[in-house]
Amino acid sequence: MSISKNLSKIKSSLPPHVTLVAVSKTKPIANLMEAYNAGQRIFGENKIQEMTEKWEQMPKDIQWHMIGHVQSNKVKYMIPYVSLIHGVDSMKLLKEINRLATKWKRTVDCLLQIHIAEEDTKFGLDEKELHEILYSEELKTFQNIRIVGLMGMATFTVNQEQIKREFLHLKSIFDKLCQLNTENCQLTTLSMGMSGDYQLAIECGSTMIRIGSSIFGSR
Numbered sequence: 001m002s003i004s005k006n007l008s009k010i011k012s013s014l015p016p017h018v019t020l021v022a023v024s025k026t027k028p029i030a031n032l033m034e035a036y037n038a039g040q041r042i043f044g045e046n047k048i049q050e051m052t053e054k055w056e057q058m059p060k061d062i063q064w065h066m067i068g069h070v071q072s073n074k075v076k077y078m079i080p081y082v083s084l085i086h087g088v089d090s091m092k093l094l095k096e097i098n099r100l101a102t103k104w105k106r107t108v109d110c111l112l113q114i115h116i117a118e119e120d121t122k123f124g125l126d127e128k129e130l131h132e133i134l135y136s137e138e139l140k141t142f143q144n145i146r147i148v149g150l151m152g153m154a155t156f157t158v159n160q161e162q163i164k165r166e167f168l169h170l171k172s173i174f175d176k177l178c179q180l181n182t183e184n185c186q187l188t189t190l191s192m193g194m195s196g197d198y199q200l201a202i203e204c205g206s207t208m209i210r211i212g213s214s215i216f217g218s219r
C-alpha cells in the first residue's frame, strides 16, 4: 500500500483526541513529502542531525518532534525549530533546553520520558525521579520550557497483557499529575503507542501515538 493510503487508513481509525506523529526516521525526503502531500504535518525523528537535515529541506509548516534519546551537547542544533521533545529524562537536559530556548527567545515544549518497560535498555525516569523534577524549586526558574506531558515505551514483547499493564501504569502516573498547574507545567499529552501497539495504547488513554513502519513500511 502507498504511504498516503496507510496514513488515511490509520487516521480514519483514530478518536479525535489522539494526535498522530508520523515517525520518518531513516526514510528519504520523497517518502516524507508523500505524507506531507497527504496532509500530514507532524513528523517524528530520533536523531537530531537527520531531523535537522530534513527540516532544512522540507516545507516550513511542519512540526518536528524529537522522539529519541537526546544528548545535551546536541540540543543546540534543534532548538531553533523543534516543536516537541518527547524524550526528556533529566534535570540537566531540561536546564540545557531552557538555556538555549532562552537564547533563541523561544518556549520549547517537552515531555518527560518515564521508564515503564521491563528491559533496562530503555531510557526514562522512575516515578520518584519524575516527582523530584516536577516539584523542584529549580524547575520554576525555567521560563522558556513547558512540560506538557509524559512519554513511555512498552516492553518489546508479544505479550499483550504485559504491554497493557505497562501502558496502564503510565496512565495512572499521568492521571495523578493532571491537576498540576504551574507556570511551565501542565500535563495534557500522553505519548504512548507505536505501530505494533497503538490501538492498545489508545484504549489505555494515549493522546499521542508515534507511528513509523505502519505508514512508511519497514526500516
Ligand SMILES: *Cc1c(COP(=O)(O)O)cnc(C)c1O
Pocket (backbone or CB within 6 Å): 023, 025, 046, 067, 068, 153, 193, 194, 195, 196, 210, 211, 212, 213, 214
Ligand atoms: C522508531 C520509533 C517509533 C515508531 O516505531 P514503529 O514501530 O515503526 O511504529 C516510535 N517511538 C519511538 C521512540 C521510536 O524510536
